[in-house]
Amino acid sequence: MSKDDQDNRHCEGYTRRGFIQFIGVGAGVVGASLISQPFNGPVLANEDDQVLPAASMVKVRLKINGNRYEVLAEPRWSLLYVLREIIGQTGTKLGCDRGECGACTVLIDDLPRYACLTLAVEVENREITTVEGLMNGEELGPVQTAFAENDAFQCGYCTPGQVMAVEGLLRKVESPSADEIRSGCSGNLCRCGAYQNIFAAADQAARLKKS
Amino acid sequence: MLPKFSYVRPDKLAQAVKHLETDKAVIHAGGTDLLGCLRERIMDGDLLVSLGGLKGLAGIKETADGGLSIGALTTITEVSENRLVRDKYPGLAQGAAEVASPQLRNQGTLGGNLCQKPRCWYFRGEFHCLRKGGGLCFAIKGENQFHAIFGHDKICAITHPSDTAPVLVALNASVDVVGPAVNRSIAVEDLHVPPAEDVRAETVLKRGEIITRITIPAPAPNLYSSYRKIRARRSWDFALAGAALAFAMDGDRVSRANVVLSGAAPVPWRSTAMEEVLSGSTLTAETIFRAARAAVAEARPLAGNQYKVEMFRGMLEEELRKVGKGGEV
Ligand SMILES: Cc1cc2nc3c(=O)[nH]c(=O)nc-3n(C[C@H](O)[C@H](O)[C@H](O)COP(=O)(O)OP(=O)(O)OC[C@H]3O[C@@H](n4cnc5c(N)ncnc54)[C@H](O)[C@@H]3O)c2cc1C
Ligand code: SF4
Numbered sequence: 126m127s128k129d130d131q132d133n134r135h136c137e138g139y140t141r142r143g144f145i146q147f148i149g150v151g152a153g154v155v156g157a158s159l160i161s162q163p164f165n166g167p168v169l170a171n172e173d174d175q176v177l178p179a180a181s182m183v184k185v186r187l188k189i190n191g192n193r194y195e196v197l198a199e200p201r202w203s204l205l206y207v208l209r210e211i212i213g214q215t216g217t218k219l220g221c222d223r224g225e226c227g228a229c230t231v232l233i234d235d236l237p238r239y240a241c242l243t244l245a246v247e248v249e250n251r252e253i254t255t256v257e258g259l260m261n262g263e264e265l266g267p268v269q270t271a272f273a274e275n276d277a278f279q280c281g282y283c284t285p286g287q288v289m290a291v292e293g294l295l296r297k298v299e300s301p302s303a304d305e306i307r308s309g310c311s312g313n314l315c316r317c318g319a320y321q322n323i324f325a326a327a328d329q330a331a332r333l334k335k336s
Numbered sequence: 337m338l339p340k341f342s343y344v345r346p347d348k349l350a351q352a353v354k355h356l357e358t359d360k361a362v363i364h365a366g367g368t369d370l371l372g373c374l375r376e377r378i379m380d381g382d383l384l385v386s387l388g389g390l391k392g393l394a395g396i397k398e399t400a401d402g403g404l405s406i407g408a409l410t411t412i413t414e415v416s417e418n419r420l421v422r423d424k425y426p427g428l429a430q431g432a433a434e435v436a437s438p439q440l441r442n443q444g445t446l447g448g449n450l451c452q453k454p455r456c457w458y459f460r461g462e463f464h465c466l467r468k469g470g471g472l473c474f475a476i477k478g479e480n481q482f483h484a485i486f487g488h489d490k491i492c493a494i495t496h497p498s499d500t501a502p503v504l505v506a507l508n509a510s511v512d513v514v515g516p517a518v519n520r521s522i523a524v525e526d527l528h529v530p531p532a533e534d535v536r537a538e539t540v541l542k543r544g545e546i547i548t549r550i551t552i553p554a555p556a557p558n559l560y561s562s563y564r565k566i567r568a569r570r571s572w573d574f575a576l577a578g579a580a581l582a583f584a585m586d587g588d589r590v591s592r593a594n595v596v597l598s599g600a601a602p603v604p605w606r607s608t609a610m611e612e613v614l615s616g617s618t619l620t621a622e623t624i625f626r627a628a629r630a631a632v633a634e635a636r637p638l639a640g641n642q643y644k645v646e647m648f649r650g651m652l653e654e655e656l657r658k659v660g661k662g663g664e665v
């Protein structure tokens with residue numbers, strides 16, 4: 126058996142079992158097969174100056190909502206894909222997949238960014254916050270509460286992204302003006318046109334956060 | 337899903353240059369333009385060379401002469417919010433603030449902003465047009481309401497998409513470039529390529545060349561700088577018409593005027609005609625009228641974008657009336 130074959134068998138074993146380590150708080154392990162298609166390439170660590178071949182899996186260490194995850198990902202996988210399809214956290218939504226709608230907004234080191242235009246391998250060890258991370262235990266966090274109380278949605282599809290954009294804004298500006306709110310939400314489209322209520326929710330969320 | 341590519345994140349500049357010598361290697365800075373281009377198959381990228389590990393490409397520093405050196409990886413948000421930028425070159429902070437959306441500004445970098453691909457809808461769509469190596473520009477005789485009115489030479493009528501490049505040209509900025517052969521400095525004014533010179537290229541950068549820093553000379557005495565962008569909506573949108581002004585003022589006289597237009601031409605469009613009317617003049621109503629008219633005299637609008645001529649003229653008049661009045665009309 127050649128060295129390559131040995132490597133492949135080793136990797137296949139990993140992926141079939143579904144390779145994930147959940148080192149954070151809690152004992153919950155995300156189970157089942159993490160990689161839907163059979164994979165026969167090498168598994169590599171993402172180290173500086175190591176070329177990760179297109180047909181390889183990379184061990185990516187992600188810090189999501191304070192928990193550490195180690196997942197296997199292809200270099201081309203977006204953070205959005207890894208969040209939803211590999212880790213199974215589907216709060217972050219897929220809209221346009223091209224940086225135009227905001228449905229996939231997450232915070233990276235407290236700043237709102239589009240998870241669809243962010244490669245998972247680029248955000249190793251950065252602080253990633255998704256809408257799941259805004260809960261106070263079983264209770265809604267302040268921004269989520271403000272959205273619910275202000276009817277800041279109709280279909281709700283854009284809502285997790287809007288909530289994250291507002292959360293990001295409020296982490297930077299404690300009491301944003303009406304203009305700052307509009308600008309803070311300007312990267313998030315709402316097909317249902319709930320903008321007035323979204324702006325009102327942002328305004329209330331600022332007050333809730335301070336109280 | 338993106339097409340498959342290999343990925344490397346070197347921690348030394350020399351290594352990055354070396355990786356870029358690989359066939360079909362491309363630079364990944366923020367990725368906000370690159371990943372879209374790869375997904376739409378506008379660009380081939382077999383190896384993504386991430387600049388993320390290069391610490392020397394970050395940060396904004398004051399230079400010995402009182403100008404600024406901005407690392408190519410500085411995000412657009414950092415440029416728009418930085419105290420030194422706002423104090424010395426308000427126009428650059430304004431230009432950066434007009435880029436895309438908050439999310440994209442938090443991720444996109446200044447270097448990437450200068451090197452982004454155009455937004456012509458044929459180019460971004462499935463048309464094998466001249467710029468992609470085909471035989472025809474579909475826009476010149478097609479749907480061209482958002483295309484160029486200057487400098488297209490009836491070859492390719494993209495408008496250069498960057499909101500920071502016009503300001504950097506107006507401020508006489510240059511880029512420091514590291515490459516496989518020599519390291520060089522290029523004026524931002526000479527960075528972009530007019531279609532008549534080479535319709536396939538957006539910048540003069542050669543394979544393996546990386547912009548490391550953007551250097552802006554010390555502000556001229558009493559520098560007035562501004563950037564204005566007209567767009568169809570307040571969410572992210574590219575310029576229909578825009579203008580960067582950088583004026584050295586002597587009392588209420590403009591001793592030296594730099595005017596660079598966006599949404600206008602395939603490259604950031606320097607309006608020498610307008611600069612000539614303004615340099616050495618005081619901004620009377622008559623001068624303002626003549627200057628704005630001079631700017632649009634050389635326009636060659638296409639069938640669908642005649643409206644831009646009056647839009648530029650009116651916008652330039654408004655912008656000139658703000659000079660010396662603290663930015664208020
Ligand atoms: C929906 C949307 C709206 C947008 N709106 C605007 C707008 O209104 N105004 C505007 O100006 N831009 C806009 N952009 C374009 C652009 O994404 C950003 O402006 C951003 O600054 C690009 O930077 P980046 O770091 O993400 O570039 P990347 O995507 O990483 O790179 C862009 C290109 O530049 C090359 N490159 C990157 N860094 C360097 C370097 N240091 N040296 C040499 N080459 C390099 C890359 O290889 C690539 O070809 C928009 C983009 C999207 C998706
Ligand atoms: S304007 Fe340029 S990019 Fe657009 S179709 Fe014509 S050649 Fe292609």
Ligand code: FES
Nearest residue numbers: 220221222227241
């Ligand atoms: S899905 Fe990311 S911006 Fe639309």
Ligand code: FES
Nearest residue numbers: 279281315316317
């Ligand atoms: S609530 Fe339906 S898209 Fe915003």
